[in-house]
Amino acid sequence: MTTPVRHTAADDPPGRMTVSGLLETSVLAGSDILAGSDGLTREVARFNVMEVPDIERWTRPGEFLLTAGYAIRHSPDRLTSVIEALHTRGVAGIGIKLGRYIDTVPPASLETAERLGFPVVSLPSGVSFDDILTEGSIDLVNRHVHTMNQADVLQRRLVDVVLAGGGLPAVTEALAHELNVAALVTTPDGRQITAAGAPEKLDVVRSSPALDDTGRLRTESLDGALGAHPVPADSEDASLSAAIVGVRAGDTDHGRLAAFATGRTLGREDLFALDRAASVCALVTTRDLAVSAVEDKYQADFVRDLTVGRAGSAEQTIAHARDFGWDFDRPLMVVVVEPDPGALDDDTSSTRRPLVERQAGAIAGALAHRDSGAAVVALSTETVIILGAETRERSEAKINDLVRTVRGRGGGGRKPFSVGMSRSCDSPAEIPTAYSQAATAVRVGRQVAGGESVTHFDALGVYRLLSLVEDQAELESFARETLRELADDTDEARDLRRTLDLLLATNINVAETARTLHFHYNTLRYRLAKLERVLGPFTTKPGLRLDLSLALKILAMRGLRR
Structure with missing residues (x-):
């Protein structure tokens, strides 16, 4: 049973032809929709004629397929699988001229087309494919124009x-x-x-x-x-x-x-x-970008001078910063953002702006509504942020919130970075010190916590002092001589180092350490005895405990492996 054509093409955009619009053309005005009327809004972008058995592989999305059924004359039931394949490939619909090679469309094929919303149309018997292709193509060209x-x-x-x-x-x-x-x-x-x-x-x-x-x-x-x-x-x-x-x-x-x-x-x-x-x-x-490149250069030069103490007096610095829209007449803090190692290595494409510039732009956009007077400047290998300081807790919360916004969920090919925060400073004259603190925090924080770290300078503790030792070989030697076989990169050594670290943190409180590690008290006593056989009587020698604590921190900071 056929369904009359329902003309809804008036709702189509002027530049687009749908199946409904195609059926409104004069050459197809006598067509009947056999099934799939829910798909009348499918877009028609081109035409094709089906006269080969494997037509599916030759179709493209948006095509309206014309056929007299020649390819399926001996097996009309195959039309069901053809319709499923055409629907999957995004074909707009199929127009069949009945009576030449097939008289009816199998009910199973119509049921499939109705379920998929794939238009199956019975074409007028007196219309040739050439007429359809000519008028349809002219209509498409007019719409494209x-x-x-x-x-x-x-x-x-x-x-x-x-x-x-x-x-x-x-x-x-x-x-x-x-x-x-x-x-x-x-x-x-x-x-x-x-x-x-x-x-x-x-x-x-x-x-x-x-x-x-x-x-x-x-x-x-x-x-x-x-x-x-x-x-x-x-x-x-x-x-x-x-x-x-x-x-x-x-x-x-x-x-x-x-x-x-x-x-x-x-x-x-x-x-x-x-x-x-x-x-x-x-x-x-x-x-x-061309306009801002000049301003960015002046801003970068100013911030470089500022970080090394060559920007002039506090009054001059505040006035100069105001010209850039920055508010330095308040307590400030410095934040340094560095791409993590490897992020720059695979970012050599000439089709994108340099990574540090992109990260600085993202940070500036995210910071604008949080602190409109903040400075965000991209230098050669890092982004420097100078913004208003609050208490340490509130400043850390603000920066962590900013980092979460910039990182999002890590999608879209964004590159990892680490962040270091300085203490608060009361005058622009203290910015060189604050910059040094932030740079130390990002470097040491990454050494201790790994990539994508966010570290405040005051959270470094003794790591600040260890980071000042330039002779890394001497630090490594001290750690290995102090920890002995516990410095090895083995599962047993790592397990014993964790036990030692907790013992030192609890001031050799065996019961508390056992509870933290979920060990039986006697098991921890056995481990303690083993540690003293390897390291010496650290439970009774405060100096040795200090050496061991420093050695563990060196190992954590330097990531020593052998």
């Missing part, structure tokens, strides 16, 4: 925004208005640079899987991938569609431009328009 014209208009309007002095926020706002979408511009790994659009649209995007809980576009997953695709929303009433393109200038990847729409599906014509808009974004980014 319309798409190009609309994209040209959009590009001209965005260029006008730039010529009027607008930056990325103004361009993004204009784009969101013209396309009626929520729009985001992000870094290559998805950190937001700017966002625009109606608040309710942005709320849907923020609650969708397209963004992680730090607000980063998931560029490493389908939800944030290039192209046009649906995105699950947090409500059944809020269908979300995404179209994402790259923002590139020559060979340099500056980031992503993403558009999100609710209640309609973004498609090829939207991607075409976004590509034009992305070229404008790349123009703005290149302009801004």
Whole structure:
């Protein structure tokens, strides 16, 4: 039984042809939908003719397939598996001319098509495939021309925004208005640079899987991938569609431009328009980078002078910093951020800005609403941050929160880094000392805790003193002579070192150490005796206990292995 054609093409975007729109053309006006009417909104991008048995492998997404059934004339039931394969490959639908080679479509095939929402259409008997291909292709060309014209208009309007002095926020706002979408511009790994659009649209995007809980576009997953695709929303009433393109200038990847729409599906014509808009974004980014490069150089030179005490008096420093928008007339602290070893080694691509610059940009963006008067400067191998100081606890909480935001969940190809924090200083004249403290904290913190460490200078304890010893061989020799066989890189040595460390931390309190290690009291007494046979009577010699404690810290800090 056939179902009358239901014309809903009036709702289609002008630049896109759907199956419904195709069936409205004069040449197909007498068609009947046999099954899969739920798929009438599938986009038709091209046509193909099925006259070979293995047509599935030759199809492409968006094709509308025409057939007289010749390839399945001896086995019509095979149409069921063909429909499943075509649906999987993203084919828009299939039009069958009945009566020539097959008289009816098998019921099983229609049931499968209905279940999949894959349109199966009975073509008018008096219409040739040439007529369909000709009229359909002309319609597609006209729609593509319309798409190009609309994209040209959009590009001209965005260029006008730039010529009027607008930056990325103004361009993004204009784009969101013209396309009626929520729009985001992000870094290559998805950190937001700017966002625009109606608040309710942005709320849907923020609650969708397209963004992680730090607000980063998931560029490493389908939800944030290039192209046009649906995105699950947090409500059944809020269908979300995404179209994402790259923002590139020559060979340099500056980031992503993403558009999100609710209640309609973004498609090829939207991607075409976004590509034009992305070229404008790349123009703005290149302009801004060229302008900021000069200012960045002055800022970097000033901070270098500041860290070595050559920036002038406190009054001069405060005034100079104010010219850059920095507030140094308050208690300050210095934070040093360094990429972890190896992060720079595999970041030699010429298509991206240098790693330290990218990390500094991400930090500056995340810090802007936390401390608008802070300085964030990228030097050759590190990012230096000078910001307002609070109590140690509150300062550490602020920096840890900042680090969590910048790292996100580690997706999008972002590189690991470690952080060192200084003590508070009351005057810009103390910044050289604070910078030295932060640099020591990041270096020693990484030695002790490994990569991606976040360390305050006051948390270093005795490690601060050990870090001042330049002769590392002497430190290693002292540790090995003191710990003897416990310095070996074996499971038994590591186990005994842990026991020794806890004994020293509890001032040789055997009962407390046994409880911490979940050992029986007699088991720990046995271990204690074994440790004294190897190391000497440290339970009765405070000096030996001090040597052992220092040796354990040297081993932890230097990561000695043999």
